Amino acid sequence: MSELHPIIAITGVAGAGLSTVRHAFKDVFRRLDVRPAIVHGDAFRRYTDRQFAALLAEARESGRRISWFGPDCNHFAELEDFFRAYGESGAGVVREYAHNDTHARRLGVAAGEFTPWHPLAPGSDLLFYEGQHGGVVANTWTRRQVDSRHFPPEIDRRVGRAGIDVAQYVDLLIGIVPAINLEWIQKIHRDCAKGYCTPEASLETILRRMDDYIHFIVPQFGLTDINIQRMPLVDTSNPFIARDVPSPDESVLVIHFRDRKRHDFPAMLQRIPNARMSRPSTMVVPGGELRLALNVICGPLVEEMLERRRALTAH
Numbered sequence: 001m002s003e004l005h006p007i008i009a010i011t012g013v014a015g016a017g018l019s020t021v022r023h024a025f026k027d028v029f030r031r032l033d034v035r036p037a038i039v040h041g042d043a044f045r046r047y048t049d050r051q052f053a054a055l056l057a058e059a060r061e062s063g064r065r066i067s068w069f070g071p072d073c074n075h076f077a078e079l080e081d082f083f084r085a086y087g088e089s090g091a092g093v094v095r096e097y098a099h100n101d102t103h104a105r106r107l108g109v110a111a112g113e114f115t116p117w118h119p120l121a122p123g124s125d126l127l128f129y130e131g132q133h134g135g136v137v138a139n140t141w142t143r144r145q146v147d148s149r150h151f152p153p154e155i156d157r158r159v160g161r162a163g164i165d166v167a168q169y170v171d172l173l174i175g176i177v178p179a180i181n182l183e184w185i186q187k188i189h190r191d192c193a194k195g196y197c198t199p200e201a202s203l204e205t206i207l208r209r210m211d212d213y214i215h216f217i218v219p220q221f222g223l224t225d226i227n228i229q230r231m232p233l234v235d236t237s238n239p240f241i242a243r244d245v246p247s248p249d250e251s252v253l254v255i256h257f258r259d260r261k262r263h264d265f266p267a268m269l270q271r272i273p274n275a276r277m278s279r280p281s282t283m284v285v286p287g288g289e290l291r292l293a294l295n296v297i298c299g300p301l302v303e304e305m306l307e308r309r310r311a312l313t314a315h
Contacts, residue, residue, distance in 0.1 A: 001171045002087035004312050006305045007127045009134025009166075011220050012176035013069075013183065013213075021176055021228075022130050024294035028302055029128075037086075037124035041131015042097035044075045044082075049112030067209030069132060069217050076136060076164045083169035086127045092120045126305060135167035135175070135220035167223045172301055175224040182232050182246065184239040203240060226297065227256040230287060251287030254278070255297070263297070271296045 001007075010021050022038075029036050045068065047055060052073065059066045066072055078093075085092040096115045098104035104111040167173060178186065188202045221227055231254055232246040257263055260281050268283070269275050272293050275285045285293045 001169065003305075003308045005087050005090040005126070006171040006309065007083060007087060007129065007169055008172045008174075008302075009129040009170045010174050010176060011132060011134035011136075011224070013132055013217060018130055018176055020290050021174070021294060022128075024291040025128060025298065027291070027295055028299050031299070032302055032306060034302065034306065035123060035125045036128040037120055037126070038128045038130070039082075039094055039120075040097065041079075041129065041133055042099070043095050043114070044079045044131070044133070045097060045114075046073050046075055048114065065208045065211060067205075067212045069209050070212035071138060071164075071216065074133060076133065076138065076166070079133060079136075080164050080166045080169070083127075083129075083166055086120070087169045090124060091122065093117050094120050125309065126302075129170075132217060133166060133220075135170060135173045135223045136164060136216055137167055137219065137223065138164045138216065167220070171305060172298070173220075173224045173226075174298075175221040175227040177221055177227055177229040179229065179231050179236070181236040181239040182230060182251075185236060185242045186245050188239065188242075189245050225258050225262075227254075228290070228293075229254045229256075230290075233287075248287040248290070253285040253287055253290055253293065255283045255285060255293065257281050257283070262301070264300070268296050 008025070010018060010025075012018050025036075028034070045052075052068075055073075056066060068074070082092040082094060095117045096107055098107050098109050098111050098113055098115075101111050104113075107115050109115055184206055187206065192198070192202065230251050232251050234246050234250045236242060236246065258281070265277060265283070269277070272283075272285055272289055275283055275289070275293070278284050
């Protein structure tokens with residue numbers, strides 16, 4: 001962790017509401033005149049879309065399961081090095097991933113590919129990371145208790161030997177977590193709406209990545225400073241036949257705080273309509289108030305970071 005070069009990491013999976021969180025933090029940054037360095041977790045994927053498709057076909061033939069959630073398809077060591085470097089000096093080496101054709105044209109690469117690695121632009125006040133592995137820890141090789149020979153030889157051996165601990169460098173770690181059935185509904189509908197695959201193929205993806213989800217995504221939510229879990233208020237008991245995705249108004253947000261002393265709960269309850277405390281460290285908020293809740297909860301935390309940073313730079 002670093003008071004001079006703080007890091008905020010938002011960790012979760014696609015469809016959990018990460019884009020809403022990103023826009024909420026941009027509101028906070030504008031209001032507080034913060035210059036963030038914004039980095040997306042996709043930049044630390046190991047393979048382009050085309051490479052992953054080929055690797056997936058090969059893995060299916062051999063009966064091996066791979067996914068974007070696990071270490072075989074991500075640069076965990078590089079992500080850890082990047083967070084360490086930023087915390088020490090406000091610098092680091094990063095790249096960008098082209099999510100779609102529009103983004104690709106702006107970056108000057110093909111969709112599904114990466115820009116070259118390059119130094120992070122100087123002059124930022126803090127680092128804002130949004131992705132799947134902002135708090136990933138793999139100190140022991142838990143993935144089906146196998147060793148590195150099951151993975152492509154270019155994978156960094158330190159992942160399995162010395163371990164990875166990205167979370168240790170993060171000053172504010174926030175988990176965005178939908179209820180599991182809701183997460184599956186969102187994935188199926190999103191994939192089918194965009195023409196990625198059939199419902200059957202989407203189900204195969206859910207099953208294929210489950211092991212990595214359990215070992216490399218879920219444990220992060222035990223390390224977070226704040227967890228925001230979206231819970232549906234409508235029937236999602238069979239996500240594979242659900243006709244639509246529950247709307248924010250058909251959901252509630254269950255927000256858990258690890259350190260109660262860090263937050264002014266009476267003030268937050270006054271500012272967030274219809275919010276209430278279900279436990280001393282857990283707040284329940286209407287589903288449509290995610291952006292407001294993030295502004296109310298995280299604004300003071302960002303201010304604290306800036307005050308400590310200014311105090312250090314003033315000397």
